[in-house]
Amino acid sequence: MVINAIKVPYRILSSKLFLLWVIGCWISYYVVSAIWLKEAFGVFVAGLRENLFMQVPYVLFLISACLNIIRASKDVFKKSRAGFVLWLILPLGLVLFFTGFFMSTTMRESGQRVVGEGDIVDPPWSRKQYRVTRIAPGLKDTLAFTDISSGIFAYEPKLSVVDASSQVSEIGAFPPSKLDSTYYHILNFGIAPGVILSEGKKILSQGYMILRIITPGTSDFFNIDPYPYRFLVSMEPEKTVQDDPGTVSQFSLKAPRFHVRVFSGEQLIAEGDSDRGIEINNLKLTFFTPAYWVLLEAVKDPGISVMHAGVILITLGIPMTFIYLFLRRRKGERIIEAY
Amino acid sequence: MPFIYEAQLIGFKEGIKIGVVWLVFYSFLLLNDRKALIRPFYYGLVAAFLISGLSLFLPQGVLVRDFLSNIISMSFAFFLISSGAALLHVSGTNLFGSRVVSVFQAPSVMSVLVFLTAILFFLPDTTGSMYFLRELSLMRENAFMSVLSAVLGLFIASLLIFAVVKLYRPYWMGSFFAIPQLLLFLAVVKLLGSGIQGIAELSLIPSVQRGIMKFTHDFIHQVFVFLMVPDHPLLKTTVWNFIAFFFGPNFASVVSLFILLVFPFMFVYHSLLTPLPEPAADKTSERRKLKAILLSDRRKKALPVFVFIACIVFAWFFKSAETVSQIYIPRPKPVVVDSGTVVIPVKDPTMDLRDGRLHTFTLIHEGEEIRILIMKKSDNSLSVCLDACEICPPEGYGQRADHVVCVYCRTPIHIDTLGVPGGCNPIPLTASIDSTFVKITLDEILEKWGFLQVGTGKEELHGN
Numbered sequence: 001m002v003i004n005a006i007k008v009p010y011r012i013l014s015s016k017l018f019l020l021w022v023i024g025c026w027i028s029y030y031v032v033s034a035i036w037l038k039e040a041f042g043v044f045v046a047g048l049r050e051n052l053f054m055q056v057p058y059v060l061f062l063i064s065a066c067l068n069i070i071r072a073s074k075d076v077f078k079k080s081r082a083g084f085v086l087w088l089i090l091p092l093g094l095v096l097f098f099t100g101f102f103m104s105t106t107m108r109e110s111g112q113r114v115v116g117e118g119d120i121v122d123p124p125w126s127r128k129q130y131r132v133t134r135i136a137p138g139l140k141d142t143l144a145f146t147d148i149s150s151g152i153f154a155y156e157p158k159l160s161v162v163d164a165s166s167q168v169s170e171i172g173a174f175p176p177s178k179l180d181s182t183y184y185h186i187l188n189f190g191i192a193p194g195v196i197l198s199e200g201k202k203i204l205s206q207g208y209m210i211l212r213i214i215t216p217g218t219s220d221f222f223n224i225d226p227y228p229y230r231f232l233v234s235m236e237p238e239k240t241v242q243d244d245p246g247t248v249s250q251f252s253l254k255a256p257r258f259h260v261r262v263f264s265g266e267q268l269i270a271e272g273d274s275d276r277g278i279e280i281n282n283l284k285l286t287f288f289t290p291a292y293w294v295l296l297e298a299v300k301d302p303g304i305s306v307m308h309a310g311v312i313l314i315t316l317g318i319p320m321t322f323i324y325l326f327l328r329r330r331k332g333e334r335i336i337e338a339y
Numbered sequence: 340m341p342f343i344y345e346a347q348l349i350g351f352k353e354g355i356k357i358g359v360v361w362l363v364f365y366s367f368l369l370l371n372d373r374k375a376l377i378r379p380f381y382y383g384l385v386a387a388f389l390i391s392g393l394s395l396f397l398p399q400g401v402l403v404r405d406f407l408s409n410i411i412s413m414s415f416a417f418f419l420i421s422s423g424a425a426l427l428h429v430s431g432t433n434l435f436g437s438r439v440v441s442v443f444q445a446p447s448v449m450s451v452l453v454f455l456t457a458i459l460f461f462l463p464d465t466t467g468s469m470y471f472l473r474e475l476s477l478m479r480e481n482a483f484m485s486v487l488s489a490v491l492g493l494f495i496a497s498l499l500i501f502a503v504v505k506l507y508r509p510y511w512m513g514s515f516f517a518i519p520q521l522l523l524f525l526a527v528v529k530l531l532g533s534g535i536q537g538i539a540e541l542s543l544i545p546s547v548q549r550g551i552m553k554f555t556h557d558f559i560h561q562v563f564v565f566l567m568v569p570d571h572p573l574l575k576t577t578v579w580n581f582i583a584f585f586f587g588p589n590f591a592s593v594v595s596l597f598i599l600l601v602f603p604f605m606f607v608y609h610s611l612l613t614p615l616p617e618p619a620a621d622k623t624s625e626r627r628k629l630k631a632i633l634l635s636d637r638r639k640k641a642l643p644v645f646v647f648i649a650c651i652v653f654a655w656f657f658k659s660a661e662t663v664s665q666i667y668i669p670r671p672k673p674v675v676v677d678s679g680t681v682v683i684p685v686k687d688p689t690m691d692l693r694d695g696r697l698h699t700f701t702l703i704h705e706g707e708e709i710r711i712l713i714m715k716k717s718d719n720s721l722s723v724c725l726d727a728c729e730i731c732p733p734e735g736y737g738q739r740a741d742h743v744v745c746v747y748c749r750t751p752i753h754i755d756t757l758g759v760p761g762g763c764n765p766i767p768l769t770a771s772i773d774s775t776f777v778k779i780t781l782d783e784i785l786e787k788w789g790f791l792q793v794g795t796g797k798e799e800l801h802g803n
Contacts, residue, residue: 020427020434024420031416034550035409039756041557104565176567185567219707232705263705299567307565325612 013060014067022061048105058102065095086324093313100310103303110299112187114210116291121161121184123298128180130161133168135292137189139214139253157189159294171296181300188295190214193233193258193274194288197224204283208291209233213258229269229280232261236273256290342475343488345537349468350489352541354496356464356532357384362500363524366513379450383457390458391465395473401695401717407470408535408546411463415529415543418460422522423602429519430609431616460525467535475537515643523606527647531654544654549742551595553753559585596655603648610641668737668746671701671710671726676781683713683777685721692721692777697738699726702784709788710735712765713777714743714757721772722757723779724765725787736765 012018034040047054069091077084109125115132122129138157159171161179171177176185192208204224211220211233219234236259238252258274262285272278274287361380368374397403428434435443442448472489476482503509516524530547534540563585584590615637618629672690674681681702685692692698693715700711710726712735726735734746743752745763758767766787770779 016432017434020432024424027420028416030554031420032413034554035412035416039753041554041561045561101562101565108565174568183567230705232707261705266705268705297567301565304566307562311566 010067013064014071015064016068019061019064019068022057022064025057026061045105048102055102055106062095062099062102065091065098069095083324083327086320086327089313090317090321093310093315093317095310096306097310097314100303100305100307103306104301105303107303108299108301110297110301112295112297114293115159115296116192116208116293121296121298123182123300125300126180126182128163128182130163130169130179132159132294133162134160135294136160137253137292157186157294159184159186159296176297176299183299183301183304185297186294187297190293191253191256191290192293193256193290195222195224195231196286196288197227198284198286199282208293210293214253227283228264230263231285232263234259258287260285342478342481343484346472346475346485346488347492347495348538348541349472350492350494351496352492352532353465353468353489354493355500356528357461358496358500360460360525360528362504362509363512363516364521366510367516367521368513369510370513373449375446376449376453379454380457383454384461386454387458387461387465390462391469394466394469397470399474399477401719404470404474404535405717407463407467411467411529411533411535412543412546412550414459414463415526415533415547418522418526418529419602422519422526423605425519425522426602426605426609429517430613456525460529464529464533464535467533471535471537515639517640519606520640520643523602523647524643526602527650531650542654547599548592548595548655551598552591553742555591555594555598556586559591592655596652599655600648600651603644603651606644607641607648610637610644667697667739668735669697669699671699674700674702674711676702676704679781681711681779681781681784683711683779685772685775685777693719697736697743699735704781704785709784711768711779711784712736712743714738714754716755716757718755721770721777722754723768723770723772723777724757725768725784726765728763728765 030040030044033043037043044054048058069088072091073084073088076087109123111123113121115121117132117135119132120129121132136158138155156172156174160168161171161184162168163179169177169179171179171184171186173186176183178184190210190212191214192210194208195206196203197205209222209231211222212218213220213233213235219232221230221232223230235251236257237250238255238257239250256274260272260274260278261268262270262278262280270278270280277284277286361384364380365377368376394407424434428440433440443452468489472485473482476485529543531542531544533543534545540546615630615633618626618633620626620629674683681700683692683700690698692713695715698713700713702709702711711723712726713721713723716722728745736743736752737746738744743754743757743765745752752764756764760767768779768787769783770777772778
């Protein structure tokens with residue numbers, strides 16, 4: 001009785017028919033969803049994350065795929081061992097990929113944070129803490145408007161962090177670095193001018209302002225509470241050079257200069273650059289050496305390595321499957337010719 | 340193109356579709372001694388025409404047209420998926436079980452099936468075409484000429500098919516089809532000739548292309564998110580070129596084409612690569628003979644599939660060149676703030692916000708240019724957003740068919756999802772909209788624009 005209770009679901013799940021019906025049903029679901037809802041993939045992923053009615057069929061699909069591979073493996077292995085290896089890679093890669101996809105969808109934890117040198121990185125799911133010791137911006141020394149399309153980096157920006165045992169690690173943009181089962185990578189990057197707002201000799205406020213002004217031609221603003229001013233900042237060209245077909249403004253990133261316009265409501269009340277500082281009534285805004293900031297993403301995802309393995313196996317498996325089919329075809333032809 | 344020619348073309352297209360489907364189906368029945376099944380086919384065709392007459396009572400508007408378009412897409416998907424299922428079934432998987440198949444093989448059940456299939460095939464298309472003709476008549480205020488031209492087109496197509504049948508009697512073509520090939524043929528006919536937007540979209544290719552390309556793009560995007568590949572802004576020199584390849588329209592187009600061709604490839608694989616079954620014959624020579632016949636039959640039935648593949652590939656890239664690369668980027672109109680509010684008229688002599696096209700506006704505030712986009716959605720509501728998203732540099736959006744496209748990363752965003760925040764969607768603005776004006780407060784614009792500028796809000800970096 002118990003054996004039957006196991007045998008029947010096993011027989012169903014390991015059958016090719018069941019697997020084909022699950023795939024067919026998914027295709028039908030997706031097509032209907034895509035035609036009527038338009039954002040079908042997003043709806044599917046969201047459903048897979050939260051909805052048991054999506055998760056159960058997906059898990060059944062994975063189990064059925066695994067059992068089918070095991071069942072089919074026996075036949076292929078009997079026919080040819082070399083053929084078995086060629087054949088196995090692709091289905092195994094697909095199963096790993098889809099398993100990783102499911103794990104990532106359902107188990108992923110992630111967070112993003114703006115950090116600068118000296119900041120502590122401590123994701124809530126990890127006991128380990130890291131201190132940011134250095135940001136290597138990887139920027140070109142000078143930028144021009146033409147760099148907007150070609151890229152403003154000379155090399156990939158890197159972040160150095162140190163843990164409690166003084167172990168130094170580097171984090172770049174891609175691939176993500178894995179530190180104590182958490183992946184870290186840089187999502188965005190920028191410059192934070194250091195500003196001091198003072199009244200006479202009294203410093204009222206001091207700090208770094210996170211701005212998105214590193215791409216030539218962009219501007220960003222900041223406020224300093226409780227003062228009713230908006231400070232609109234852009235990078236000031238270091239020099240203008242003659243180039244075909246006209247003049248090109250160059251921006252220095254080694255010693256950046258900022259152009260600042262101060263607004264009170266709609267009205268422009270002061271304007272100046274970071275070298276001289278800006279006088280606003282009886283206040284003065286001055287600049288000190290800027291820092292770099294990084295938008296760091298931390299991700300805990302047990303599915304990533306499974307997905308990576310899947311992607312690698314699929315990449316290898318596609319040509320191998322063609323070779324396998326070609327060899328099998330040749331063998332088949334020989335059989336027909338023998339009649 | 341003058342509207343009478345367009346109406347004529349629609350009639351001609353429907354006529355050719357009916358004629359070709361009839362010819363192939365009739366040839367198939369003749370060769371398989373099932374000629375009697377042509378009757379339910381005729382009944383189905385007539386029923387489809389009669390029912391589609393109801394389209395004359397449907398209300399006018401984008402919603403109804405989209406609904407009809409979705410029904411046609413559904414029927415195309417049905418025939419395509421059914422062809423794959425039928426192929427799997429005949430190649431030994433027994434998808435439906437022997438009992439179900441034996442029920443289907445009963446003559447009365449087959450008649451019903453043919454009748455229903457004919458309705459399913461013809462009804463959406465004829466309804467769509469009649470609806471388009473009605474729109475054309477209303478637009479040109481000449482219903483009589485539109486209908487007459489369409490009937491003339493239908494008549495010319497019928498005459499053409501009749502002449503071909505009389506002169507060449509091409510009933511041999513039935514030998515190239517079994518049930519799966521027949522279903523695939525119906526799907527391909529739908530794909531190539533079921534557009535309902537007149538000359539602007541004769542085939543279903545553009546909408547199928549958009550649908551599958553959207554899937555390809557979304558899938559790659561999701562995989563990149565999972566693998567933590569930075570698919571956006573500043574990292575151009577590191578990985579952007581590599582990633583841009585995957586997000587480019589050419590890659591998505593080719594992958595989408597392969598996805599669409601999965602079903603025809605299944606047929607090719609079945610016909611040319613799967614081992615032949617062992618014939619039940621005692622003598623080796625007979626077995627050889629039977630195998631040769633089987634092989635020849637399989638190869639014969641692969642031929643139309645190759646023709647379908649060629650047609651699909653040609654139509655795909657022909658349309659790609661037209662539609663995939665064309666992005667309409669409107670020139671922004673300047674707007675000003677009046678008493679703390681930006682007021683944009685819904686309609687003026689130079690524009691109509693409800694015309695289904697993308698409209699952009701530019702506001703200069705404190706020396707900074709802020710762009711706003713407005714577009715009508717399929718439910719006739721106006722969506723008001725910033726012409727920028729949270730992720731990409733603010734290069735704005737263009738329009739391609741029923742999508743807006745991020746100019747920077749080329750992400751397609753369906754128009755009906757405008758106003759939904761997040762990802763690469765434009766940042767929605769709260770606006771007051773009545774029949775004459777769209778009003779947006781400057782505070783709302785500045786708040787969202789400020790959010791865009793710093794992503795997650797202003798923070799001081801370890802400030803004092």
